[in-house]
Amino acid sequence: MIQLEGVAKRYQAGGQVVEALAEYTGTVEDGEFVVVTGRSGAGKSTFLSLIGGLIRPDSGRVLIDGQDIWQLSDAERSLMRCRTTGFVFQFASLIPTLTVAENVMLPTAFLPAGEAPPKQRALELLEQVGLAGYGDRMPWQLSGGQQKRVAVARALLNRPRILLADEPTADLDEQTEQELMALFQSLNRDGMTIVMVTHSAELASLGSRHLILSGGRVQSAP
Amino acid sequence: MPRERGRLTMATLLRAGIRRSRWRSAAGALVSLIAAGTLFSALMLFSGMQTALDASLSKLRAELLLTQRGGAAAAAQLLTTGSAPPLEPTIPVADWERRMREGGVVGVVAVEGLDLSEGGAGAPAAERASVLLVHLEQWATPAFAVAEIELLIPEAEVVVAEQTVRQVARQLEPILRYLFIGAGVAMLATVLLTGLITSVRVAERRTVLGMMRAMGASQSFLLRLTLAESGLLSIGGALLGVVAGLFLMLLLAGDTLTHVPQGEWLRYGVGSLVATVAMALLATLGPAIRAARMDPLEAARRGR
Numbered sequence: 332m333i334q335l336e337g338v339a340k341r342y343q344a345g346g347q348v349v350e351a352l353a354e355y356t357g358t359v360e361d362g363e364f365v366v367v368t369g370r371s372g373a374g375k376s377t378f379l380s381l382i383g384g385l386i387r388p389d390s391g392r393v394l395i396d397g398q399d400i401w402q403l404s405d406a407e408r409s410l411m412r413c414r415t416t417g418f419v420f421q422f423a424s425l426i427p428t429l430t431v432a433e434n435v436m437l438p439t440a441f442l443p444a445g446e447a448p449p450k451q452r453a454l455e456l457l458e459q460v461g462l463a464g465y466g467d468r469m470p471w472q473l474s475g476g477q478q479k480r481v482a483v484a485r486a487l488l489n490r491p492r493i494l495l496a497d498e499p500t501a502d503l504d505e506q507t508e509q510e511l512m513a514l515f516q517s518l519n520r521d522g523m524t525i526v527m528v529t530h531s532a533e534l535a536s537l538g539s540r541h542l543i544l545s546g547g548r549v550q551s552a553p
Numbered sequence: 554m555p556r557e558r559g560r561l562t563m564a565t566l567l568r569a570g571i572r573r574s575r576w577r578s579a580a581g582a583l584v585s586l587i588a589a590g591t592l593f594s595a596l597m598l599f600s601g602m603q604t605a606l607d608a609s610l611s612k613l614r615a616e617l618l619l620t621q622r623g624g625a626a627a628a629a630q631l632l633t634t635g636s637a638p639p640l641e642p643t644i645p646v647a648d649w650e651r652r653m654r655e656g657g658v659v660g661v662v663a664v665e666g667l668d669l670s671e672g673g674a675g676a677p678a679a680e681r682a683s684v685l686l687v688h689l690e691q692w693a694t695p696a697f698a699v700a701e702i703e704l705l706i707p708e709a710e711v712v713v714a715e716q717t718v719r720q721v722a723r724q725l726e727p728i729l730r731y732l733f734i735g736a737g738v739a740m741l742a743t744v745l746l747t748g749l750i751t752s753v754r755v756a757e758r759r760t761v762l763g764m765m766r767a768m769g770a771s772q773s774f775l776l777r778l779t780l781a782e783s784g785l786l787s788i789g790g791a792l793l794g795v796v797a798g799l800f801l802m803l804l805l806a807g808d809t810l811t812h813v814p815q816g817e818w819l820r821y822g823v824g825s826l827v828a829t830v831a832m833a834l835l836a837t838l839g840p841a842i843r844a845a846r847m848d849p850l851e852a853a854r855r856g857r
């Protein structure tokens with residue numbers, strides 16, 4: 332369970348203060364599939380990063396399973412993120428000099444030695460995202476859509492309970508988008524908590540709940 | 554069973570990082586190569602020259618060297634390098650020694666003949682010598698003895714050991730000064746360029762660094778990763794630099810290098826390496842801290 336208690340975030344840019352997220356209190360229950368929509372600049376990425384503990388709120392608390400994550404040290408918080416949360420961003424950000432399989436295995440580098448899943452898991456995940464047999468290729472040999480799917484496999488490697496996705500379908504063709512959303516839904520059916528940010532209103536219906544962000548304010552869609 | 558686990562090691566990430574920007578990696582290593590090479594060369598030359606002078610002085614343990622006219626150059630070379638070109642043994646040892654003692658040259662302790670007919674370090678000579686080594690009392694002033702000897706033995710040329718050695722040392726001084734200035738500049742350049750190159754490496758990897766943060770990399774992990782990468786490049790470069798410096802010095806100043814004691818070679822090599830790598834790491838610290846503090850949102854904002 333993810334709890335946000337009075338969480339607010341402002342940015343200062345050139346003397347101007349941007350209220351990226353106005354004080355927000357809310358909960359994401361285990362097994363939910365929350366879709367967050369809003370125009371660009373509405374504060375969606377900020378919202379998601381606050382949930383994932385990537386940025387520190389100016390005020391308020393973020394609790395994951397009751398644990399205030401900003402009470403932890405950076406090492407503890409990072410390890411917790413590594414174990415519990417998978418991230419998918421708009422850009423795949425693959426490491427160009429690692430093979431596809433090695434890229435998928437990247438999150439294991441941040442786990443204690445004994446905890447890493449076997450390499451076989453990376454290959455299975457590649458199969459699951461429709462890239463069976465691509466493990467030994469280099470990222471540049473893949474199309475943009477394929478790279479994105481590698482990033483999804485990477486996010487799932489450590490068997491996270493929470494998946495946070497920031498515009499995962501941006502610049503994907505329609506079919507790849509549909510496949511990715513089918514994968515998300517099946518992961519969610521298997522119990523994974525998902526929060527997905529998108530600017531596409533059509534995808535909102537996929538989730539179990541829909542939040543709309545506008546000017547840093549969160550509204551529940553009817 | 555770490556092999557069965559599919560853990561991606563720091564080593565794999567380091568390899569990937571170094572390959573990522575080959576030219577910048579090479580440049581980073583090159584900077585350390587030049588710094589370590591210059592420092593090592595300077596230390597070796599300095600030590601070689603010092604030891605050569607010290608050794609020849611203490612081996613001869615003579616304050617004055619006497620030769621027949623025209624032999625002074627050979628005597629000076631014997632003094633400063635410990636080895637002389639061949640010189641005919643034409644000095645009647647007993648005769649010259651008697652003339653000095655009867656003439657009352659002040660402070661003479663002992664007189665020794667040296668046969669240089671084969672050149673090199675020479676052999677003790679009993680009757681005819683190429684060079685006469687004159688040992689003076691500590692309190693004796695070489696200049697007085699020289700004046701007296703030149704009066705008593707007009708055919709003799711007198712070389713004052715200390716003066717000659719000091720002259721050679723003075724000639725070497727500028728060379729050494731330039732070498733050490735060069736080493737200093739190379740060290741400074743290591744700090745500046747390594748810092749700059751690492752900054753660029755970090756900047757071009759903002760996205761990946763941010764992504765790694767999101768995947769669970771701690772700040773300390775990214776700090777270690779960045780430091781280790783620069784450290785590895787610097788160690789590689791510095792190692793090559795020491796080897797290159799060694800070959801260059803053997804080629805240009807092999808004679809001098811033979812005087813460097815065996816133990817010192819390793820000490821100077823390791824010393825140059827450690828000093829260079831330490832400088833490089835120091836320079837990397839700033840950019841590495843920036844890498845560690847990278848905003849994880851960089852991954853969300855930028856592409857590639």
Ligand SMILES: Nc1ncnc2c1ncn2[C@@H]1O[C@H](COP(=O)(O)OP(=O)(O)O)[C@@H](O)[C@H]1O
Pocket residue numbers: 342343344349350351369370371372373374375376377378
């Ligand atoms: N690091 C930053 N510095 C200054 N302003 C920022 C920064 N990050 C985001 N903002 C601003 O905060 C607001 C919300 O940004 P963001 O969360 O990225 O929105 P979205 O993802 O919905 O497009 C925008 O107005 C953006 O310009």
Ligand SMILES: [Mg+2]
Pocket residue numbers: 375376377497
């Ligand atoms: Mg965004």
